Amino acid sequence: MSNTDLEKQIKELNNKISELALMVSLKTKEMDEIEKNYSKRLNSINDYFSKVRKSLAIEECEGTIKDTEFIDKIQALNVNKEDCIIIPTKIIRIVPFEKNAITSIENSTEKDINVVPFSVSKDPSHSRRKKISCSYCNEKGHKRSQCPKILYNEV
Template sequence: MSNNDLEKQIQELNTKIAELALIVSLKTKEMDTIEQRYTDRIRILNEYLATVRAGLNIESQEGHIDDTTFIDKLRSMSHNDDIKDYVLVPTKPLQMNSMKNPKNETKTKTESEVAQNTQHKKAYNIAVNEPTYNRKKKISCSYCNEKGHKRSQCPKILYHEA
């Protein structure tokens, strides 16, 4: 390869890196706005619960409920697959720890829970989703007609390839 070709490739890589950096910064801003909306909604719900408790003359319980433990309690309920006609409302304000530590993900279901859930759905003839690796083979892009990705993830659009 000549120096001209090498310089062109380096320039192309630099522009693609700049584009990716721009995309990352835009997504970061978008995530910040989503996080702000989420915290605002939780704050509004906590204020609403406080007014409901005050209106019903319910004594305020001390402390907060950790959001990760609240989610785990909801998942551990015995009838979590049934469709419910009611909503569970916490009696204490919800403290958002998972938003403060984004790397702290909530616990995922164990393999036995997933297998039990799949068997339950099969028993009632509910369509069980295919694993993602099988689905990815069937997905075709509407832009380039290649299989394996969606239009939103098409490299020809993302990297401005002709």
């Protein structure tokens, strides 16, 4: 092996090392961004839980996984025993419901209650379907993936 071959190999190795270093730095920046987003989300969840604790009148504790009173109250809200519960994104204001309204509903008959008949509105997907045109056969009403000429091999 001559010196020129060694120099070429060293240059190639240096180029590869610089490419790898660039890739590592890009990945590091990407990971930093992911970590920032993750910590923002964790902070927003923690803020939400502190608001929930305040609304349920529970004292806030550090390292709160062992907060059984809080967990019991949250699980009490999950009456269907589902694996997950819906967490609202905004503060919920509970409007007090009068007991008189409940008794008046119980005492009323079906004729007393105004029943609004269910009306079917115009299906927005149907009107949209009329506007879609196929890029294969240029007919309106279907997409290329649903084109009968392609599906049924019509030429």
